[in-house]
Amino acid sequence: MDLYRQKILDHYRAPRNFGKLKGATHKAQRGNPLCGDEVEIALKITRGVVRQVKFTGTGCAISMAATSLLTEAVSGQRLSQVRRLTEAQALRLLGTPIGPARHKCALLGYEALQKALGK
Amino acid sequence: MSIRNIKKSYPIFSRRIHGHPLTYLDSAATAQKPTAVLAAMDAFYRRHNANPRRGLYQLGVEATEMVEQVRSDVAAFIGADDASEVVFTSGTTGAINLVAYTWALAHLRPGDEVIVSELEHHSNLVPWQQLAARRRWKLSFIPITANGNLDLQWLRRHLTRRVKLVSVTHTSNVLGVRPPLPTIIRLAHRVGARVLVDAAQAVAHEPINVSRLGCDWISFSGHKMYGPTGIGVLWGRRALLEDAPPYQYGGEMVAEVRWGKTTFADPPARFEAGTQNAAGIVGLGAAIAMLRAIGWPAIRRHERALVRYAMKKLTMLSGVTVYGPHTAVDHGAVISFNIDGVHAHDVASVFDTLGIAVRAGHHCAMPLHTKLGVLATVRASIGIYNTKEDIDQLVRGIKKVQKIFEV
Ligand SMILES: Cc1ncc(COP(=O)(O)O)c(C=O)c1O
Numbered sequence: 088m089d090l091y092r093q094k095i096l097d098h099y100r101a102p103r104n105f106g107k108l109k110g111a112t113h114k115a116q117r118g119n120p121l122c123g124d125e126v127e128i129a130l131k132i133t134r135g136v137v138r139q140v141k142f143t144g145t146g147c148a149i150s151m152a153a154t155s156l157l158t159e160a161v162s163g164q165r166l167s168q169v170r171r172l173t174e175a176q177a178l179r180l181l182g183t184p185i186g187p188a189r190h191k192c193a194l195l196g197y198e199a200l201q202k203a204l205g206k
Numbered sequence: 207m208s209i210r211n212i213k214k215s216y217p218i219f220s221r222r223i224h225g226h227p228l229t230y231l232d233s234a235a236t237a238q239k240p241t242a243v244l245a246a247m248d249a250f251y252r253r254h255n256a257n258p259r260r261g262l263y264q265l266g267v268e269a270t271e272m273v274e275q276v277r278s279d280v281a282a283f284i285g286a287d288d289a290s291e292v293v294f295t296s297g298t299t300g301a302i303n304l305v306a307y308t309w310a311l312a313h314l315r316p317g318d319e320v321i322v323s324e325l326e327h328h329s330n331l332v333p334w335q336q337l338a339a340r341r342r343w344k345l346s347f348i349p350i351t352a353n354g355n356l357d358l359q360w361l362r363r364h365l366t367r368r369v370k371l372v373s374v375t376h377t378s379n380v381l382g383v384r385p386p387l388p389t390i391i392r393l394a395h396r397v398g399a400r401v402l403v404d405a406a407q408a409v410a411h412e413p414i415n416v417s418r419l420g421c422d423w424i425s426f427s428g429h430k431m432y433g434p435t436g437i438g439v440l441w442g443r444r445a446l447l448e449d450a451p452p453y454q455y456g457g458e459m460v461a462e463v464r465w466g467k468t469t470f471a472d473p474p475a476r477f478e479a480g481t482q483n484a485a486g487i488v489g490l491g492a493a494i495a496m497l498r499a500i501g502w503p504a505i506r507r508h509e510r511a512l513v514r515y516a517m518k519k520l521t522m523l524s525g526v527t528v529y530g531p532h533t534a535v536d537h538g539a540v541i542s543f544n545i546d547g548v549h550a551h552d553v554a555s556v557f558d559t560l561g562i563a564v565r566a567g568h569h570c571a572m573p574l575h576t577k578l579g580v581l582a583t584v585r586a587s588i589g590i591y592n593t594k595e596d597i598d599q600l601v602r603g604i605k606k607v608q609k610i611f612e613v
Contacts, residue, residue, distance in 0.1 A: 090555055090556075090559075091552070091555075091556065091610050091611075096610070096611070120572070121567050121568070122549070122550065122551050122566070122567050122568070122581060122582045123568070123575075123581025123582055124549075124581070145581075146549065147549035147550075147551040147552045148548075148549065148552045148611075149551070149552065149555075188555070188558075189551070189555060192551060
């Protein structure tokens with residue numbers, strides 16, 4: 088099926104930037120009470136640039152893969168750019184259209200990121 | 207009416223979902239609607255629509271009669287002698303909250319105890335929890351044992367004169383467990399406690415007889431028994447309904463209104479403030495008629511056979527964990543499971559591509575899932591229209607998930 092393309096399964100099985108981040112400057116957690124999924128994102132931001140980003144958590148393939156892809160996308164980016172990242176852009180990172188039933192899962196990491204950046 | 211080919215009387219099964227026929231295994235969330243229910247509601251709006259209890263003209267008389275006829279039908283359906291003990295509500299949630307905010311608020315004192323079970327749906331847990339905190343009642347939970355049954359030893363020890371209310375589910379919406387209600391009711395009554403039974407997951411699947419059961423209230427929803435959404439029932443003993451104040455105030459629930467004072471109507475009108483959901487009530491009546499036409503023996507035979515078949519298939523699959531008892535005997539029409547190594551939401555999404563509809567999550571029973579040690583489960587639930595082919599499709603779905611996720 089389309090939703091579970093190789094790219095998503097790959098990021099689910101071997102999430103990038105997974106683990107604790109020492110010396111994080113920004114950090115936040117988001118959970119989805121509907122399914123118990125939880126994601127914590129930690130960033131090290133100096134002089135307006137995301138130097139490092141890591142995440143921990145448990146969840147479905149969609150939430151884990153989406154967060155993994157998100158960390159790749161924001162890593163090394165200017166903070167001003169990361170702040171401009173929209174929900175739609177975050178969803179597009181998955182590379183396949185995702186139905187409204189799974190939006191919450193797909194945006195869990197994005198919401199944690201927003202919270203970490205104080206939005 | 208026969209159960210074979212019954213899918214034909216449910217228009218929704220003409221749909222195709224992602225190119226597949228619909229395999230609907232989520233009747234515990236809400237059941238599909240037969241043409242008879244849709245037609246009855248349509249006919250009400252087309253031919254009889256008027257505000258019941260008000261109109262002094264032909265249509266008003268007809269609408270009132272139709273609503274009151276269903277009240278009698280409901281009473282007969284659940285073995286109640288007196289139709290005036292049947293209160294129409296918005297659903298199970300509305301019915302339980304009605305007992306909480308009328309009878310319980312009027313009769314429980316600080317320090318009194320309410321007992322529910324660990325199996326409860328949030329709608330039979332949160333109202334008690336919230337009122338208990340506000341009114342300083344004690345709220346306790348009958349624990350479940352390893353196989354999901356209620357720990358009756360615990361109940362025996364905890365039933366004291368302080369306990370004023372025991373509110374339990376007839377059939378668990380997660381584990382399918384059916385607690386031994388006659389025993390629970392007998393034990394509770396012995397200490398003077400009242401018993402509310404949440405029959406939301408039972409009414410569509412087996413006969414309920416409140417007189418024989420001996421409970422004090424039961425609640426259920428029309429939409430889980432092939433009727434429309436937005437209509438439900440609270441049945442309560444006449445003396446208990448009379449001994450409770452109203453909690454919503456408005457039209458048609460009063461006897462006499464003066465500028466400064468109102469006397470309230472007798473039950474059930476006292477608890478049905480405002481215009482009734484007349485079309486919903488008529489639809490509920492049609493659903494009851496449909497169930498009666500098929501008959502409980504045929505329904506139970508069919509559904510039991512399916513639960514047994516599904517249970518056998520699922521427990522035989524490797525990498526699948528089934529929660530709750532593994533026998534069809536004393537098992538409601540729901541089976542909750544997980545595919546090892548795959549999140550329930552991912553399972554449901556893969557199923558969807560095959561036209562299979564199941565519930566995934568905590569099914570409004572978060573504390574129970576915590577107790578089971580899982581965040582979420584997949585729930586397949588059965589209705590009269592399901593067939594062995596639906597279960598076979600479910601098994602195909604499970605195999606597809608295992609293939610995609612390589613587990
Ligand atoms: C056991 C149980 N109780 C209560 C409810 C709540 O029913 P409703 O949402 O129709 O009020 C449900 C439905 O999900 C249920 O399964």
